[in-house]
Amino acid sequence: MExxxxxxxxERIGLPRETVETKATTVRALVEELKAREERYQVAFSDLSALRVAVDQTLTDxxxxxxxxxxxxxFPPMTGG
Incomplete structure (x- = not known):
């Protein structure tokens, strides 16, 4: 999965993309797996209310x-102009 x-x-993770193998069944479980890897992921995902997520280019939760x-x-929430 990419x-x-x-x-x-x-900026916090230091990568624009990565490919991972996961056993997670939900986005939340994937985030927990990533946070368990190392501190940079813990920092990036410390406040999920400040993030949005898309699965296969569809905005979801x-x-x-x-x-x-x-x-x-x-990605962070988007603002309109």
């Missing part, structure tokens, strides 16, 4: 299922 990071999430997902994207 994970994409945007804006300050990318952190309880979304990952079955069959190919791409997960994490």
């Amino acid at each position: 994970i994409l990071y945007f804006a300050w999430v990318r 952190f309880d979304a299922a990952l079955e069959g997902a190919r791409e997960i994207a994490f």
Whole structure:
């Protein structure tokens, strides 16, 4: 599964994207796996209310299922102009 990071999430993790193998069944469980890796993930995902997530380019929530997902994207909320 490919994970994409945007804006300050990318800055905290230090990667624009990565490919991971996961046993997580939801986005929230994936985040917990990532946070267990090392501190930079803990910092990036410390406040989930400040993040949005898309699964296969569809905006969703952190309880979304990952079955069959190919791409997960994490990004801060967007603002309009």
